[in-house]
Structure formats: structure tokens, C-alpha cells
Amino acid sequence: MAREVDVVVIGGGAVGENAADYAVRSGLSAMIVEAELLGGECSYWACMPSKALLRTGHAVAAVQRLPGTTADFDPAAVLARRDRFTSNWNDEGQVEWARSAGIDVVRGVGRLAGERTVEVDGPAGPLTVTARRAVVVCTGSVPVRPPVPGLDTVRTWSSRDATSAKEIPARLGVLGGGVVGSELSQAFQRLGAQVTLLEQGPRVLPPFEPFAGERVAAALRARGVDVRLGHALDGVEPAGDAVVICVGDERIAVDELLVATGRRPNTDSVGLETVGLRPGERLEIDDTGLVQGVDGQWLYAAGDVTGRAMLTHQGKYAARITGTVIGARSIGEELDTRPWGEHVTTADHGAVPQVVFTDPEVASAGLTEAQARAAGLDVRVVDLPIAVGGSSLQADGYDGAARMVVDEGRGVLVGMTFVGQDVAEMLHAATVAIVGEVPMHRLWHAVPAYPTISEVWLRLLEAYRTPG
Template sequence: MTEVDVIVLGGGPVGENAADYAVRAGLSALIVESELLGGECSFWACIPSKALLRTGHAVAALRRLPGTTAEFDPAAVLARRDSFTHDWDDDSQVQWATGAGIRVLRGLGRLVGERAVEVDGPAGRETVVARRAVVVCTGSVPATPPVPGLDTVRTWGSRAATSAKEVPARLAVLGGGVVGCEMAQAFRRLGSEVVLLQRGPRLLPAMEPFAGERVAAALREEGVDVRLEHRLDSVAPAGDQIELRTSDGPVVVDELLVATGRRPNTSSIGVDAVGLEPGKPLTVDDTGLVEGVTGEWLYAAGDVTGRALLTHQGKYAGRIVGAAIAARAIGEELDTRPWGAHVATADHSAVPQVVFTDPEVAAAGRTEAQARAAGIDVRVVDIPIAVAGSSLQADGYDGAARMVVDTTRGVLVGVTFVGQDVAEMIHAATIAIVGEVPLDRLWHAVPAFPTMSEVWLRLLEAYRG
């Protein structure tokens, strides 16, 4: 039986951060991982998906400038994607962990009691015990909709899409969230005919309405068949192809990507052994302690908590958890004030997100609807992104910006940008929201000319009237 200070279930970026911050504080840590160390983001999500998108975006940007032409080879795009995933080899990640003083144990781990984890690995079954804490960072898995016949055909999940070795002639995408929109555009630009089926009235439903509207318009302009408020009645094999029976009639495709959301990965990790319900998110306080378990030993971070299903937010939570465990281990008083060192305050009101479509959608904080639902008196400012920097960026640049202001406190609570190359502007919004910078002070943050950041000046001018 092995004992360490901290056991981390799940070796994605969230688990790596939790373990790393525990080790930095002088504790010993072990990561239990049954797949590739580095997890979903490194091998099947953020990194490969952006690699699939980047070349198409760069070529589209060139074509928006006069006197330029550009083409690309889809096979080269797939090869470049493979380079970022190291051909799905995690040796470099293991070397990093070892160099950071973190032990890696291969195998499927599950809780079997207080601070105890049983691991089924290549060498058999063993039990490891944590002296201080167990941290669950097992992420999320795709949620499958109850469509008749879906289990009778082959389907792509996000993993299959981002690791595809060939570009299908015809692709159907079920779901209009981030994965659905990004992969619809990526494969359309790689050469597929694409139909995107969305059950609701708009794409990107968790974001400001104008974001989904602009992305839908861009996809349609590129030839994606975007069908909103569209019902998928059933699915059936059609030889080597797949027939989708929809409210507008049948659609036959070569591949079907199911991108209808994700659910916390808690079904097979033994949470029932500590009194929790499998398949449900692990509810945590802002230090990462799992509610419903006594003893201050079980923590969780990332998608598995159901908070913000984003890699960067999970890594942030992992850092908070690692620091909180270390503080409790040495008897240090935790800093649990809002924005304190041991609380994940940003999860509630300052989450940034980028949708890497073209146009990009970059948002931070609350939407107008979320702010009003939270009881905040808000004023919304909407303007086009029409400054010297955007005109230089692309001929006919077409973008939009929204600022949501808490009028009682005079601070930003939400910002959304939609347009080419807006992603790199969103951190300024995140800083303003986290720092609760008064708008009269923000007025003195002078944007450099001629950059697209001058949109900040235009937003403030519009607010001041």
C-alpha cells in the first residue's frame, strides 16, 4: 500500500495544476490516470480543435485583404494537428510531471473509502492512501441525446472529430454549442459539405444573442446548412452512410458528429463509497472541498464540479485547490475573502471564454440576461467594432461589441466581442471585471492607436453619452 500526501484522480490540465501546486508547497503528490496524461484539452479538445481551425482562419483573413490570394492543403492541416498532439503520445507530459516531482500511476482509479483509492492498472490492482487529500479531476464526458436509432450507427464525438484522419465528404453536426459551431466551420473549410442541426432557436445559446446570430450568418455564408429549431426524429444506417430523419425530411451523410453537451465524469470513480451519487456533479465550496463528505479530505476541480466547463477555469480551480490543501496541511489560516488566495471567486462572475469560429466570439463576465437575473441594475452599450485598427485588420471588417455595466457601482460586469481576431482583446475585459475598475478610472486607460483595442474608447464614449 502506497501513501502520499495528495492523490489526484485525473491527469488532465486541471489535475496537473492541483498536483503541481501541492508539490510546490512541499507536499508529495500522485496522479492516477487511465488514458493520456494531459487529458482532453491536450489531445482531443482545445489544442487539436484550434489547430484544425487556424489555417482556414488565416487563409480567410488573407482573402479579406486586397491583392492577396491563398489556398491550403487539408492534409497539411491534419498533419500540423498531429504535431500538436505528438501523435497522441504523452511521453513529454510524463517527463514534465516527473520533473515537477509528481508521481504518475497508470490505471483506472476509484474511491473505496476515506482518503483511499483503488487503482486497476497494467500491473494489477493496488490501493493508494492520501495522508492529506484526494482531489477528483476526472472532467466530463459527452452527453448522448435520446434519439431513436442513434445507437445503431457509428457516430463521432468531439474526440473523433478532432482526431479524424480524413475529411468526410458529408458531415452532419448535431448541436449548436461551441463544439458544434467550431467543428462545422473547421470541416467546411477543410472541404466537407456540412449540415448543422440545432434544436433551439439560435446557436451558442449560453452567450449574448447577437453572438449566435453572427456566427450563424457567417457559417451560412460559407455554405454550412444551418438549421435552427430543427428536430432530429431518428437515425438509421444507410449502407456505409448514415440517414438522419429530420423535420425537413431525410439527410444522408458520411459521418455524424454528436455535440449536444457534456456531463460530469463521476459514474465509475467510486463516489458512492463516500456517500455521493454517481453520475452527478461534485458540488464544492470555493476552496474546492466537496460538500456532503466529512473530514475536509475530498476535493474536486474542473468540469467534474459542473461549474465552468472550460480548461482555463479548471486550471484556475486546480491551483486554488492545491494551495488550499497545502495551507490546511501546515495549519495556515485560509484566505477565504472574496478574491482571496484560497477561493475560486472568479467562477461566479468573471469567467472568460472564446469561441474560435470566424468571426471569433470573446466574452468575459455575465451576459445581460445573467446580470439581470442576478438582480443587478445594468445598462447595456452596443456598438460596431469600427475603428482604425479594425479597418486595417480586414477590408469590410464587420464586428460588434457589447458592454454590460452595473450602474449602481459604476463597474463592468460583462463584455462580449464578435469579429475577426477579437480573442486577444478579452483579457483586458477580464482584468477590468476582476479588478472592479470604475468606469471613470477606465476612461484613463488609453488604447494604443491604431489597434482594435480602441473599441474600448468607443464603448466608454457611448456610455458617457
């Protein structure tokens, strides 16, 4: 069988959906090729189910920080609520949305087969699709498994297994202290598991400001998570229905072992070799999403496969721009590629927001102090505890911290990190300030409402304006 369409998107996660949607909005026809569930990792195995597993425990902990209150929860109800957010791993609603948006959905494994050509191996038989305008690769990322002796001889959990678990293990081992490892350690501890978290580096959440990882590790330990930093896993071995973790001379038995040691672009089987690229490597793109090293302005990529900011919201942002770029090029429209222009992903380079949904939350936007200094900026850093009227109302003994990173050469904010209960909703203000390059003297006139946690902005600006 053979088909022809303007734009073929390989991969129907949130990124691929946006690329196809914005191509259709630009007046083109679009097809998504997806082998699993339309909506992808974020909808069914990552963002949504993991946050559903975390939210109830966070809410109960917040209530317990207020005097005269009691709260508890049923783990089974948490799992049931998680199931509702994943639509019980049924994507009929997503497919209905795509078709209502004018997007054709084809089930099967799609791979490149030469210029503007995609071969699909699906339940309806083989299909060859020719793209009149563009092919967009949005195949996401896959987990990285570390070279630990014995790891391939035991049963392990991936993040998918953890977020779709039907029961809470009595003992959970977590290998890796990044975002996934930290969040799921806390989720399962609050759901009743005894959790051991091993991170070979000196702190959890290594890409963030050091104080963020320190505070999250302290909070995990305070709740009973056995956090072990600077501990490489020497090996694992089966022990009946359990798994034994070997750390030096110590042997720790767990019922499940979650391997959360990072992800890499999923390009092994996309057919890159048919267009002169190397399988298994991230796709190098320019800021319009155009893949480098392929002639003809027809091959694009967005999301995790590019190895840029491997976050759902950043991937969707890139996909929106890429879909718009393809539409503009199809009618010969001149692209606006100035910084912050309509057709470039400028935000990928220093204006990325991210939230770690632990308790305390970590909310960051832009550059860390180390990143700003490495970029050669004239940096001034302001550190303050979050101790304002709004935070004291939010919780007794509220304990939070904030860091502002300022480029003194331009007099603008380039980085912000908040750590504390309920700080995530403050993040967009920082993102707007960074993207808008709002001068520090102008931010002084952005008055935070009282009494809210956002009043920490005033305290940071006061400290910044104080000489010395």
C-alpha cells in the same frame, strides 16, 4: 500492493496536473492516477487539436479579406500540423514534465474506496493508495447523447473522433450548435466537407449574447454550411456506409454524424458511493474546492466534475487554488477566503472568460445582459459596431460588434462580449477590468493604442458617458 502519499489526484488532465503541481509546490508529495494520456482531453482531443484544425482556414480567410492577395491551403498539411500539436497522441513529454516536477504518475483507473483511500486497477496490477492529506477528483466530463430514435444503431462521431480524424468526410452532419458543434462545423467545411448543422434551439451558441450566435450562424451560412435552427432530429438510420438524418419529412445522407450535444460531469465510476455520495452527479464544492457532504476536509474536486465553468482555463485556475488550499491546511495555515482571496475561486461567480474560435471569433467575459438582470443588477448596456481605424486596417469590410454590460449601482463593468475577426486577444483586458472592479471613470484613463481594434474600448466608453 499498497502505497501512501500526501495527495492523490484521480485524473491526469490539465486540471489534475495543476492540482498535483500546486500541492507539490506547497511542500507535499503528490500522485496522479490516469488511465489514458497524461494531459487529458484538452491536450489530445479538445482545445489544442480543434484549434489546430481551425487556425489555417481562419488565416487564409483573413488574407483573402485584403486586396491584391491570394491564399490557399492543403487539408493534409492541416491534419499533419494537428498531429504535431497532439504529439501524435503520445504523452511521453507530459509524463517527463510531471516527474521532473516531483509528481508520481501511476497508470490505471482510479476510484475512491473509502476515506482517504484510492484503488487503482492498472497494468501493473491492483494498487491501494492511502492519501495522508487529500484526494482530489479531476475526472473531467463525458459527452451527453440525446434520446434520438435510431442513434444507437448508426456509427457516430464524438468530438474525440472529429478532432482526431485522419480523413475529411465528404458530407458531415453535426448535431448541436454549441461551441463544439459551431467550431467543428466551420473547421470541416473549410477542410472540404459539405456540412449540415442542426440545432433544436432558435440560435447557435445559446449561452452567449444573442447577437453572437446570430453573427456566427450567418458566417457559417455564408461559407456554405447548411445551418438549421429550431430543428430537432426526428431519427437516424443506417444506409450502407452512410447515415441518414431524418428531419420531418426530409432525409439527409451524411458520411459521418458528429454528436455535439453537451457534456456532463464524469462521476459514474469514481466510487462516490464509498464516501456517502451519489454516483453520476456533479460534485458540490465550496470555493476552496472542498467537496460538500464528506466529513474530514480530505476530499476535493476541480474542473468539469464540479459542473461550474466547464472550461480548461477555469478548471486549471480552480486546481491551482485547491492545491494551494491543501498545502495551507496541511500546516495549519489560516485560509484567506475573502472575495478574491488567495484560497477561493471567486472568479467562478461572474468573471469567467471564454472564446469561441469560429470566424468571426466570439470573446466574452463576465455576465451577459440577461444574466446580469437575473442577478438583480441595475444594468446599462452599450452596443456598438467594431468600426475603428484598427479594424479597418485588419480587414476590408471588417464586420464586428461589441457589447458592454455595466452595473450602474457600483459603476463597474460586469460583462463584455466581442464578435469579430481577431477579437480574442482583446478579451483579457475585459477580464482584468471585471476582476479588478475598475470604476468606469477610471477605465476612461486606460487609453487604447492607435490604430488597433482595441480602440473600440474608447468608443464604448464614449457612448457610455453620453447622457441618455
